[in-house]
Amino acid sequence: MSKFWEKEFTCPFCGTKFKKKMVFFDSIKIKARDIDLKPVFEDVNPMFYEVVTCPNCYFSAFDKDFETITIKGEETERKLKKLLEEAKKKVELKNVENHVEAIKRYALSGMVYSVLNQRKKVAISYLKIAWLFRELGKSEEEKRYLERALKEFESHYKYDYYEESDGPMILFYLGVLNQILGNRKEAARWYELLLRKYDSKSLYAKVGRERWQELRRS
Structure with missing residues (x-):
């Protein structure tokens, strides 16, 4: 039985329609958890597939809310447009599923959620980046993103x-x-x-x- 399927998305920012590979829930096997409840996956790593990125404008968000996000106000639209245009110049995305590409996509989702003032999801984006660096054995990068996630969780708890x-x-x-x-x-x-x-x-x-x-x- 296939572990993957394709889902069609419509970008809430630019309107582009595109398809993305998704992983079936039944294909996700967790064999252990780290101190911070990071799952240790047996086979397929769903973190490679969680963030949906529009191939046209680079708007990025978690698959569960990609199409339901509401972008309110002209100022928010301007900020997002500028952010995504700059990101597209600097970040080259490849159509593969691995740690490096997943880190890029979570970084993009973190930036988008920051503009949208959704601090909890910024924190989760940074936490997932830290987890991906942990899987790569890159402890300094992991620590940097754990610190960033902590800062966002603190702000979310205090202000939101x-x-x-x-x-x-x-x-x-x-x-x-x-x-x-x-x-x-x-x-x-x-x-x-x-x-x-x-x-x-x-x-x-x-x-x-x-x-x-x-x-x-x-």
């Missing part, structure tokens, strides 16, 4: 409205990213807030409790 259902995930990553980066006191503070606010029915609260206990023992 977010769904209550997102709370455990946000607090978990504020804790675990600080832990990975060696900020023990900050990590403990966020874990304690996570455990005060949410019970262990949440996966993030359950794992957060484990990480908090590991932190206290170390």
